[in-house]
Amino acid sequence: MKTYSTAASLRAALNAGKRAGKTVAFVPTMGNLHEGHLRLVQRARQHADIVVVSIFVNPLQFGANEDLSSYPRTLAADKEKLFAAGAQCLFLPQVNEIYPEGMDSHSKIAVPELSDEHCGASRPGHFTGVATVVAKLFNIVQPDTAVFGEKDFQQLSVIRKMVRDLCMPINIIGVATARAEDGLALSSRNGYLNAEQRRIAPILHQVLQETREAIACGYDSYSKLEQHAKISLIKAGLESDYFAICDARTLRSVTPDTEEVVILAAAKLGSTRLIDNVTLNVNPSADWGMLAAN
Structure with a gap:
């Protein structure tokens, strides 16, 4: 598994594979990986020759009083798990790689209606942050397939609508929620x-x-x-x-x-x-x- 920190270096590597006729599947994450994430990687491997996983704690989707600073970061363990799961590429960008001019001046994507209720009502601006970073990651990776968990059902719905509305040629796959033995959704x-x-x-x-x-x-x-x-x-x-x-x-x-x-x-x-x-x-x-x- 190779690690890339810039969009340019990742694109160069993936373009070489695409020229050889290989397909790409993408699993975006915020790290602190658990069995649920690894199931996404396993599903991605079933659909493509190259599996790219990103780890990026996206500040744009966190509210002012949310847990951005304390969000768990376990990079060393995450790398070991991804290697064992068979991911070939890890995209590990810094915030200034994703938002080089800062978040306030960055273009944003809003997905109406599906973003308004439920988590959208409780976390204003959250899904705009999600849609924006996922769209940007899609443009960097340019995958054939992207894989998401169904635990975040509203998020998955928002991403599917964004892909349809913006005519992105990406197959979105949802994977059933991974659970502990007592039924708690892994998170x-x-x-x-x-x-x-x-x-x-x-x-x-x-x-x-x-x-x-x-x-x-x-x-x-x-x-x-x-x-x-x-x-x-x-x-x-x-x-x-x-x-x-x-x-x-x-x-x-x-x-x-x-x-x-x-x-x-x-x-x-x-x-x-x-x-x-x-x-x-x-x-x-x-x-x-x-x-x-x-």
Whole structure:
């Protein structure tokens, strides 16, 4: 595995491979890698000859009071994991490589509607930061395929819309959420949890599953289900940010035309913000490309 710190050096290496007819898959990350990230690399290897992974803690997607300075950075361990997983290229840019004139004067990409609610409402500007850096990384790497986890369902939806809207010739692949044995979605932020919080954290997924089961059994008073779920989270010791039953395509309210439901949730344990989701096909005859339930 070779490491590149500049766009020019990475492009030169990838162009040589492309001239030889090789395909490229890309996995953008912010480091502190866990098994979920490595599954993305493994999926990428199935779709391309060359796998590029980036590690870049993107300051543009962090709010003023968020954990940018304390975000875990574990580069040495990350390199070992990526090498073992079979990544060929690691892109490791500094902030001034991505934003050479500073973030305030940098062009930005806004993806409307999908960015507005849920995490977008709780973290203003977050998805503009995500879309901007992902678009820039796509332009640097110019991959045939890019691979993302479905745990960040809204982020994946935003990226897919951006790629469609801007006519980027990139195949976006979503990979099912990796979980611990007790159901907790793997996340770089899980390391912030103390022992008691770690015991409580899986309840977020349990409540999501219970809500999905209620819908599957025909209960369709979604507002009541959302309210009940929030109360359950609070009783368990989690601070509910949002709990929303949505159309998986639009991330808006479920309608009679909805073919798949996604249940999105975010909650805090202490200072740690957890997100998770589950999906449910509500139209078995639909053939639009159902995502596997997490």
